[in-house]
Amino acid sequence: MEKIYKIDVDCANCALKMEDAARKTDGVKNAAVNFMALKMTVDFEDGADPDMVMNKVRKNCRRADDDCEVYI
Amino acid sequence: MTRKQKKGLFRICLSAILLIILAFLPLEGMRKLICYLVPYLIIGYDVLIKAVKGLFRGHPFDENFLMAVATVGATVLGEYTEGAAVMLLYQIGELFQSYAVGKSRKSIGSLMDIRPDYANTEGPDGQLIRVSPAELEPGTIIVVQPGEKVPLDGVVVSGTTSADTHALTGESVPRNLREGDEIVSGFINLSGVVKIRTTCSFEESTASKILDMVENASSKKSKSEAFITRFARVYTPAVCTAALILAVVPPIISSLISGLSPDFGKWIYRALTFLVISCPCALVISVPLSFFAGIGGGSKAGVLIKGSNYLEALSDIKTVVFDKTGTMTCGVFEVSGVHHSTLENSKIIEYAALAESYSGHPISKSLQKAYGKPLDKSRVANVSEIGGRGITAEVDGVSVALGNKGLMEELKIPCLDCHCVGTVVHVAIDGEYAGHILISDIIKPDAEAAVRQLKACGVTKTVMLTGDRREVAEKVSAQLGIDTVYSELLPGDKVMKVEELLENSKNKLAFVGDGINDAPVLARADIGIAMGALGSDAAIEAADVVLMDDSPMKIVKAIRISKKCIRIVKENIAGAIGIKLICLVLGALGIAGMWLAIFADVGVMIIAVLNAIRALSVKNL
Numbered sequence: 001m002e003k004i005y006k007i008d009v010d011c012a013n014c015a016l017k018m019e020d021a022a023r024k025t026d027g028v029k030n031a032a033v034n035f036m037a038l039k040m041t042v043d044f045e046d047g048a049d050p051d052m053v054m055n056k057v058r059k060n061c062r063r064a065d066d067d068c069e070v071y072i
Numbered sequence: 073m074t075r076k077q078k079k080g081l082f083r084i085c086l087s088a089i090l091l092i093i094l095a096f097l098p099l100e101g102m103r104k105l106i107c108y109l110v111p112y113l114i115i116g117y118d119v120l121i122k123a124v125k126g127l128f129r130g131h132p133f134d135e136n137f138l139m140a141v142a143t144v145g146a147t148v149l150g151e152y153t154e155g156a157a158v159m160l161l162y163q164i165g166e167l168f169q170s171y172a173v174g175k176s177r178k179s180i181g182s183l184m185d186i187r188p189d190y191a192n193t194e195g196p197d198g199q200l201i202r203v204s205p206a207e208l209e210p211g212t213i214i215v216v217q218p219g220e221k222v223p224l225d226g227v228v229v230s231g232t233t234s235a236d237t238h239a240l241t242g243e244s245v246p247r248n249l250r251e252g253d254e255i256v257s258g259f260i261n262l263s264g265v266v267k268i269r270t271t272c273s274f275e276e277s278t279a280s281k282i283l284d285m286v287e288n289a290s291s292k293k294s295k296s297e298a299f300i301t302r303f304a305r306v307y308t309p310a311v312c313t314a315a316l317i318l319a320v321v322p323p324i325i326s327s328l329i330s331g332l333s334p335d336f337g338k339w340i341y342r343a344l345t346f347l348v349i350s351c352p353c354a355l356v357i358s359v360p361l362s363f364f365a366g367i368g369g370g371s372k373a374g375v376l377i378k379g380s381n382y383l384e385a386l387s388d389i390k391t392v393v394f395d396k397t398g399t400m401t402c403g404v405f406e407v408s409g410v411h412h413s414t415l416e417n418s419k420i421i422e423y424a425a426l427a428e429s430y431s432g433h434p435i436s437k438s439l440q441k442a443y444g445k446p447l448d449k450s451r452v453a454n455v456s457e458i459g460g461r462g463i464t465a466e467v468d469g470v471s472v473a474l475g476n477k478g479l480m481e482e483l484k485i486p487c488l489d490c491h492c493v494g495t496v497v498h499v500a501i502d503g504e505y506a507g508h509i510l511i512s513d514i515i516k517p518d519a520e521a522a523v524r525q526l527k528a529c530g531v532t533k534t535v536m537l538t539g540d541r542r543e544v545a546e547k548v549s550a551q552l553g554i555d556t557v558y559s560e561l562l563p564g565d566k567v568m569k570v571e572e573l574l575e576n577s578k579n580k581l582a583f584v585g586d587g588i589n590d591a592p593v594l595a596r597a598d599i600g601i602a603m604g605a606l607g608s609d610a611a612i613e614a615a616d617v618v619l620m621d622d623s624p625m626k627i628v629k630a631i632r633i634s635k636k637c638i639r640i641v642k643e644n645i646a647g648a649i650g651i652k653l654i655c656l657v658l659g660a661l662g663i664a665g666m667w668l669a670i671f672a673d674v675g676v677m678i679i680a681v682l683n684a685i686r687a688l689s690v691k692n693l
Contacts, residue, residue: 010076010170012357013135016301032293035357036177036364063129066122 003050005040007033008069021064027053040070073171080167087111087160095153108152116143116159133308135351142347146666149341158348158670165674169357172681176361176688180368186239186258186279188223192216194267206274214268222259224270225277228252231266235259240282241374241621258282281612285376294384296641300359303649304352311656315346318660338662345659348669349652358644358680365687366637373690374620375630382616384641385599386634390579392531392627393570395593396538396545397434398586399603400552400624401513405438405495412488413499413507420499420507426452427465427472435495438511458482460539460562462497473500476541480505495540513544515551522624523552529631535573537566537593566593574598584627586611601627632693640687644680651676 009015015035022031022040027048032041042057044050051072058070073081090111099107113120116139123140131137139162147155191205192215200215205223208214213229216222222235234246240258249255255268257279274280293301319342323334363380370377377383394400410417425443428436429452440447455465461482462475473483480487480498485505490496494512498505523534536557538545545559558569570593574581583590583597586604591614594600602615604622612618619626655672658664664672 011166011353012169012173012360013304013351013353016304016356017131034360036173036360038177064131066125 001046001050002041002043005042005054006071007038007040008071009033009035009038009065010067014065014068017064018061018068018070021060022057025053025057025060028057031057074174077167077171077174080163080170083115084160084163084167087115087156090114091153091156091160105147105152108147108156112143112147112152112156112159115156115163116140119159119162133312135308135353138308138312138347138350142344142666145340145344145347149337149344151341151666154666158666161670161674162348162351165353165677168674168678169353169681172685173357173361176365176368176685179688180364180371186221187283188221188257188279191223192220205277208270208274210270210272212270214270215265216261216268217265218261218263220261221279222255222257222261222268223277223279224268224274225257225272226255226268226270228255229267229269231264233264233266234262236262237621240278243374243621282376285378285612285618292379292381294363294380296384296638296645297359297363297380300355300645304356307355308350308352311346311350314656315343315350318346319343341666342659342662345664345666345669346656348666349655349659349673351673354648354652354673354677354680355645357677358648358684359641361681362637362641362644362684362687365685366633366640369637369688369690370630370633372688373626373629373633373693375626375633376618376620377630377634378616378618382599383634383637385580386582386617386631387638388530388580389582389599389631390531391533391535391573391577391581392526393535393537393573393581393583393597394554394624395566395583395585395590396536396540396548397513398622399584400519400536400554401515401548405434405511405513407438407442407509408494408512409510411490411508411510412505414504415501415506420509423467423470423472423501423506424474424497424499424509426467427455427463427474430455431457431463435497435511439497439509470502473503474498494544515548516622516624519624520552522628523554525625525628526631529628529635531631532579533577537561537569539563539566563589563592566590567596570596582627584624586622601630603627629690629693633690636690636693637687640683644683647683648676648680 009018012035015033019031019033022028022042027045028042029045030043044053054070054072058072061068061070094107119136120140122136123134126134126137139159143155143159146158188205190202191208192200193203193212194215195201208224214224228249228251230251232250234248235255237243237247237259240256246262257277319340323336323339327334363383366383367377367380407421410420413420421439421442425439426447428439429447429449451468453466455463457463458475458479462473462479464473473479474497477487477498480500483500485500485503487498487505490508490510494510497509497511499507499509526534534554536545536549536554538559539561540559542559545557549557561569570583580598582599582601583593584601584603585594591610594602594614599617600615601617601619602611603619617630651672655664655669659669
């Protein structure tokens with residue numbers, strides 16, 4: 001299942017860090033961040049609960065870059 | 073400017089002024105250090121905080137940490153001015169990047185400003201009521217006044233006007249509309265008040281669909297983006313490791329050779345220069361920004377590209393496969409004759425028009441047009457379409473078969489060939505051959521020029537696929553200068569032909585169609601280009617590139633846009649990596665100091681960003 005989330009992040013490299021952080025989160029099959037559009041596309045593992053996974057994604061992203069935001 | 077940016081600008085100005093003042097003060101020793109720490113901390117406190125946080129979280133190659141190490145290191149080595157100035161320039165670079173990116177986001181956003189804010193419905197005593205377009209059911213009558221955006225797709229029921237279609241098609245000549253014409257959301261009504269009967273809900277309207285497509289352009293990354301991302305991931309650690317080696321190895325080796333004590337200070341300074349150059353921002357921003365600008369420029373010209381991977385693929389298309397009808401020809405057929413008819417010509421056309429009355433195919437429209445009277449659909453029953461062949465129906469209780477030679481063969485009705493070029497519709501009434509109707513199509517005025525210019529753009533092979541008869545197909549392709557033509561294909565055959573072409577060629581293949589019947593082919597080609605897609609949902613969904621109007625020249629335009637964008641991407645990759653590598657070499661040799669390093673870093677980024685924004689301008693392509 002794929003969902004698109006709005007994000008906020010300052011620099012292109014920070015967006016890459018977010019992408020890495022999101023990919024490493026449990027329940028995420030794949031993630032892509034489009035820095036110019038400020039969108040994160042998350043492909044969830046089968047049976048994962050998107051809301052719960054996204055909370056973890058947000059936490060991991062914050063650890064990678066302080067100033068970022070994921071709007072769930 | 074956002075609040076964050078304003079704050080950044082204020083800090084930059086403040087610390088720059090302080091640094092200039094300090095440069096004229098005769099300070100020494102401890103007092104000098106403390107004085108220089110003030111502007112340094114003003115400009116760099118956030119970087120320092122992030123660096124410490126990053127370290128605790130296990131990100132040693134975080135660019136904040138690297139900047140912190142480089143500038144603190146410079147200060148420890150006694151280069152107070154350099155420490156503060158490098159941080160200042162770094163922040164100027166960050167601010168510029170954030171400003172430029174925000175600016176281009178905004179300008180691209182405003183290009184696609186087709187989102188309607190409201191719709192007018194008419195109240196009981198004729199006054200207009202503003203409502204949200206999302207609330208309206210299909211079939212509602214809405215009123216659009218001059219200067220307003222058309223909020224929903226529909227049909228004009230009263231009034232005449234001209235509409236500005238520029239935001240959707242890139243076409244600057246207004247379109248004239250009158251009763252019965254289709255009107256599409258995203259048009260701007262220019263001259264008269266019109267009443268429209270809506271044909272779809274807000275979510276299904278063209279404007280919503282296009283906005284959705286532009287905003288959620290595929291997250292698939294282009295090869296160049298993937299390359300630069302991978303490069304950035306190894307670049308920073310590699311440069312940092314090099315810096316560490318540079319700080320330790322040369323001084324020890326030189327001291328072993330000369331027998332003097334190692335000169336760590338000099339080499340540590342050079343290593344710190346490396347850390348300044350190690351920030352990957354210029355690399356990482358330049359490529360996606362170029363693609364974003366290229367896609368934005370395309371949508372301004374009526375060429376919607378669904379993702380940077382498609383924009384990239386467009387630039388090395390070598391084979392272009394065209395559908396004939398509606399793509400290279402106008403798709404507006406006119407009845408040019410009735411031959412061998414056993415009944416009166418008008419009677420044959422009447423039967424044909426009625427039998428085809430449920431079909432939206434261009435041929436049936438031209439039959440209906442030739443009939444010229446309102447169709448009484450109650451006279452028609454048992455309509456069945458035979459894909460790629462024709463139609464059978466009962467009209468006034470008489471069975472009518474209508475279609476190509478294939479249909480007549482299937483029904484075992486002998487038919488007569490036509491010697492004129494055009495589409496021949498054979499008619500059989502009550503199982504007896506009743507003659508044929510000749511319908512001709514017109515080649516689009518700029519189709520021939522488009523084929524010629526595609527060749528000039530590097531396309532080596534052009535192919536035309538059509539369900540039409542061989543004579544027609546060959547005549548059209550000869551007129552257009554198309555290399556190969558495959559005719560008399562059923563819809564399924566088109567997919568097979570494209571697959572065959574894909575197998576036989578290593579290069580990228582694009583299929584151009586009008587989205588009617590060819591959605592599977594659009595999906596199968598490397599790049600599916602749908603043309604004249606206003607109002608055709610299937611095409612918008614299946615295609616990778618959507619041309620908003622139906623001029624074949626737009627294909628050329630799309631390829632030129634992508635070539636320009638890819639050239640910019642390549643310039644940026646080569647420029648950014650090249651300059652960084654040169655600075656690394658100069659830094660290692662001690663020729664470039666920290667000053668040059670930060671100028672190179674920020675300068676490269678500014679040049680890359682400005683260069684990327686060039687991709688937005690596509691007017692003269």
